[in-house]
Amino acid sequence: xxxxxxxxxxxxxxxxxxxxxxxxxxxxxxxxxxxxxxxxxxxxxxxxxxxxxxxxxxxxxxxxxxxxxxxxxxxxxxxxxxxxxxxxxxxxxxxxxxxxxxxxxxxxxxxxxxxxxxxxxxxxxxxxxxxxxxxxxxxxxxxxxxxxxxxxxxxxxxxxxxxxxxxxxxxxxxxxxxxxxxxxxxxxxxxxxxxxxxxxxxxxxxxxxxxxxxxxxxxxxxxxxxxxxxxxxxxxxxxxxxxxxxxxxxxxxxxxxxx
Numbered sequence: 001x002x003x004x005x006x007x008x009x010x011x012x013x014x015x016x017x018x019x020x021x022x023x024x025x026x027x028x029x030x031x032x033x034x035x036x037x038x039x040x041x042x043x044x045x046x047x048x049x050x051x052x053x054x055x056x057x058x059x060x061x062x063x064x065x066x067x068x069x070x071x072x073x074x075x076x077x078x079x080x081x082x083x084x085x086x087x088x089x090x091x092x093x094x095x096x097x098x099x100x101x102x103x104x105x106x107x108x109x110x111x112x113x114x115x116x117x118x119x120x121x122x123x124x125x126x127x128x129x130x131x132x133x134x135x136x137x138x139x140x141x142x143x144x145x146x147x148x149x150x151x152x153x154x155x156x157x158x159x160x161x162x163x164x165x166x167x168x169x170x171x172x173x174x175x176x177x178x179x180x181x182x183x184x185x186x187x188x189x190x191x192x193x194x195x196x197x198x199x200x201x202x203x204x205x206x207x208x209x210x211x212x213x214x215x216x217x218x219x220x221x222x223x224x225x226x227x228x229x230x231x232x233x234x235x236x237x238x239x240x241x242x243x244x245x246x247x248x249x250x251x252x253x254x255x256x257x258x259x
Contacts (some may be wrong), residue, residue: 036101105203115170
């Protein structure tokens, strides 16, 4: 058989396989997201801003769950809405003009806000304060979360203090936005507005739940490793369990904070 013909046949056989490999790109996983927003204007101006908000989200790849979302958002009492998005793009939905909180969970998973069981969460927020102040804010958020049943995982990031992970009862998730962050911001001396410290709350059903860790005793040397704001809160007797839980984290991770 002609060598040129054999070569041509081999090329024709191999080419479709190579093209198939190029087309078989795995699409990104989709997540459900709940967007919490605030538009503090009315009438024609509200309609204009709703249109801008939806165009902003569309550019991120957001697909709304409701078919008539534009009309629904013209209602001043509506403060949240749902949709889907490519996993990993949640933080792109935050917008200091309108959107202050985005919660995500995998498509196909039950709405975590309705869950009576603990869910594994990850909270991410920007570094808006000076390092010392950001550290105190981070401490305060964790302590406040522990009061509503949060079990902390080791989530220490000394460079920025912008990440918290652990378990929280699903139905208490709304408290993060309505109470935990506003109270921590007041303690930090920050003017509390709906847009202060926008955050992403990710639900990770594939992550294992964190088991509570309790120490038998609390030493003064351990308290000294905490920020002053956290130490002041932990000196309240009825918060002894919170002391135990936090010290486990700090014994390992806050050694660099000692003078």
